[in-house]
Amino acid sequence: MTTALTPPAGARPPVRHPDAPAPGEPLGSHYEHCFGCGGGQPHGLHLEARAEEGVAVTAEFTVTADHQGAPGLAHGGVLATALDETLGSLGWLLRVIAVTGRLETDFVRPVPVGTALHLSAEVTAVHGRKIYATATGRTGGPDGPVAVRADALFIEVKVDHFIDNGRPKEIQAAMADPDTQRRARAFEVNP
Numbered sequence: 001m002t003t004a005l006t007p008p009a010g011a012r013p014p015v016r017h018p019d020a021p022a023p024g025e026p027l028g029s030h031y032e033h034c035f036g037c038g039g040g041q042p043h044g045l046h047l048e049a050r051a052e053e054g055v056a057v058t059a060e061f062t063v064t065a066d067h068q069g070a071p072g073l074a075h076g077g078v079l080a081t082a083l084d085e086t087l088g089s090l091g092w093l094l095r096v097i098a099v100t101g102r103l104e105t106d107f108v109r110p111v112p113v114g115t116a117l118h119l120s121a122e123v124t125a126v127h128g129r130k131i132y133a134t135a136t137g138r139t140g141g142p143d144g145p146v147a148v149r150a151d152a153l154f155i156e157v158k159v160d161h162f163i164d165n166g167r168p169k170e171i172q173a174a175m176a177d178p179d180t181q182r183r184a185r186a187f188e189v190n191p
């Protein structure tokens with residue numbers, strides 16, 4: 001792990017927001033067209049995450065033929081995306097919006113097409129706007145061998161990060177999303 005991913009002195013343990021979804025509750029998708037979790041992406045990962053105890057989540061996604069790098073094997077970037085998406089969903093338990101600043105990934109075993117990847121992620125520390133987190137992806141079940149793992153640094157941002165930088169067409173459509181849960185995850189995050 002690089003020094004940038006080691007929580008500094010003064011970092012604190014994460015605090016689960018009182019309104020965080022209960023353990024076992026599905027988190028749903030934060031955006032219909034998200035490549036990681038959106039139902040509106042035909043070739044996306046359709047990753048489904050749920051809250052766990054503490055500031056932790058679990059998630060699954062099944063590697064399809066659309067996700068190949070080498071013949072019959074998942075592309076490493078797709079596996080990194082699955083880790084990134086799972087880690088990104090931790091923000092909903094803290095009730096902050098955060099984006100990935102750094103993602104350090106270990107690819108431990110090849111992952112064949114057809115594999116269900118069982119992911120788990122947790123926040124390990126928070127320091128100001130910096131959120132330190134770690135994730136693993138296992139094959140063959142939640143207790144199976146580790147195929148991929150990652151350490152990450154997320155940076156808390158305000159909703160302006162998206163409004164100022166995103167293409168207006170998609171921003172406006174997301175703000176008008178009739179799915180109140182999804183709108184809340186994107187735009188109405190409590191301090």
Ligand SMILES: CCCCCCCCCCCCCC(=O)SCCNC(=O)CCNC(=O)[C@H](O)C(C)(C)COP(=O)(O)OP(=O)(O)OC[C@H]1O[C@@H](n2cnc3c(N)ncnc32)[C@H](O)[C@@H]1OP(=O)(O)O
Nearest residue numbers: 004030084085088097099100101102155157162174185186
């Ligand atoms: C519209 C829909 C909304 C959807 C909402 C849900 C979104 C969920 C999406 C889920 C999808 C999955 C998730 C995704 O894929 S999120 C998509 C991928 N990520 C991005 O696009 C982020 C692009 N980067 C940025 O916008 C900026 O660089 C950010 C905002 C990250 C920081 O720029 P900002 O100007 O704000 O802050 P700062 O520069 O003062 O830095 C602050 C502190 O952080 C430290 N630092 C910063 N970067 C790094 C780094 N790389 N390594 C190590 N450290 C780093 C820095 O040293 C400083 O530390 P300190 O000096 O205080 O100690």
